[in-house]
Amino acid sequence: MMRACLFVAFASFLVLELASCKRPLAVEDPADSATPACQDAHPNGNGWGDPVHVAQGLEATISADDAGHVYVAYMENTGNMVDIYGSAFDIGSALSVSDDCGQTFDQVFERQDDKGFSGDVTTGASADGDAYMSWIDYEYTPNFRSSAQLIASDDHGVTWSDPTAVRDDVIDSVRQYHDRPWLTVAANGTVDLEVAEGPVSEGDEGLQSAFVRSTDGGTSWSDAILTVPNYESGFGFSAFGVVDLVGAVILTYAWYNDISSPSAVRYGTLTLAPGSSIFDTVEYGGSDDSTTKPFPTYVAEAHGDHACFTFLGGDSRGRSAVYTQSSTDGGSTFSNPVLVDEDGGRYQWMPTSTMDPLGRCQLFWLDDRDGGYRPWTATVQTDGTITDSGAIGDGEFEPLDGDYQTMGDYLVLTTTNDSRYAVWTDTSTGTTEVWMASSGL
Secondary structure (H helix, E strand, C coil): CCCCCHHHHHCCCCCCCCCEECCCCCCCCHHHCCCCCCHHHCCCCCCCCCCEEEEEEEEEEEEECCCCCEEEEEEEECCCHHHCCCCCCCEEEEEEEECCCCCCCEEEEEECCCCCEEEEEEEEECCCCCEEEEEEEEECCCCCEEEEEEEEECCCCCCCCCCEEEECCEECCEEEEEEEEEEEECCCCCEEEEEEEEEHHHHHHHCEEEEEEECCCCCCCCCCEECCCCCCCCEEEECCCCCEECCEEEEEEEEECCCCCCCCEEEEEEEECCCCCCCEEEEEEEECCCCCECCCCCCCCCECCEEEEEEEEECCCCCEEEEEEEECCCCCCCCCCEECCCCCCCEEEEEEEEECCCCCEEEEEEECCCCCEEEEEEEECCCCCEEEEEECCCCCECCCCCCCCCCCCCCEEEECCCEEEEEEEECCCCCCEEEEEEEEC
16 A cells, blocks of 8 residues: 555554455366467457456456466455445455456455455466465554465466465564565566565554565565665655566665655666575666656566566656656666656556566556546557557546545556456446456457
8 A cells, every 4th residue: 555644544453353265166177278368358459358347346456377367356345435444444355366368257265354454465377377366464453463465376266275474463573564565476486575564663664675585386485685775764665566587586666755745756676686685776766856656666577688667757747647667688777767648637647567478568557638537558669669558448546535535546457478457446436346458469
């Protein structure tokens, strides 16, 4: 979530005690699955198909494999946006799986209790069938506790492990506060996870980003490596995404001078070379413009030597606008920022990106050019030109009444060897609904 007032709001929550794990009814054994066959599931070719409703929820993330299995993790909301942090607290973590290239979904896991909180979900998958979901559990009585949890599947989502703690509530004898984890699965099966954590007593300002790695399918994890450079004042965190690039790991980071009024932003990349225990930092920019908010950003998973990330910045008309930076050397260096869409709305928001197998950077953000925040995409070609800018469907995300009214504005986009998948939250019905769309490449 990374909201400045998040820590204070959580203090009133109660204990999360119930976890349940359901098995999918519609997911087939993948043993007889043919190699990638999702082309026929995209009647519009490389144009987006009609949006598919996944569940009532918000803050969704998405991953997929090359056999047509799509995994959507989300915060399950059985009430409405106003109630999420009110007395009728009813939100938890959930996972739905599709075995037909994103045409239909079955819920396979939920972790929810009306006395507690579970959320900040993320998911990742390998091309050949390993899938993972991670989230944060929060407990508030008798003492505050939080931990980063994970479940795993090695059979395309047919069965799932019991939840295990990746980062526990007490580290080095200090009780920790955790925030949204992000994970990726490398081609060799390595699982990388980045989670924000810090002493409970320091709240959001004490958060650091910790990077951990598993080489045995999530059973055990490496010691944590702290990622964000320590500037003299303010706070920072590595951006929402982790990636394996040619044996290295590259993240992006953002640093704010003041948690209550985040201006004077610095941002850059963090690179962990194979065998190293220290992230090297390259700062790409800074700004005194309060519209420059380079989070959440991804260094998108690389295909070959191509990588990219995206962020929000101010343009010549004072708008918040989407920018992207690309790499053609495996993430060692990145280009200067490029404004993605000069015809965008007054406000663009929450950009994210991913690389497709053709080395193109696929972008995804919220755009209000039509009067409401609609999910919008564009493609950065390998020569740097930007094409195919347009909305997905007719849905909108609009802040609702109540505290944390913008929750749900996170977007995630992923690609496989023949498809791309996007997931977002729609609030046009007055509740928060998770929708997904897909297309060919």
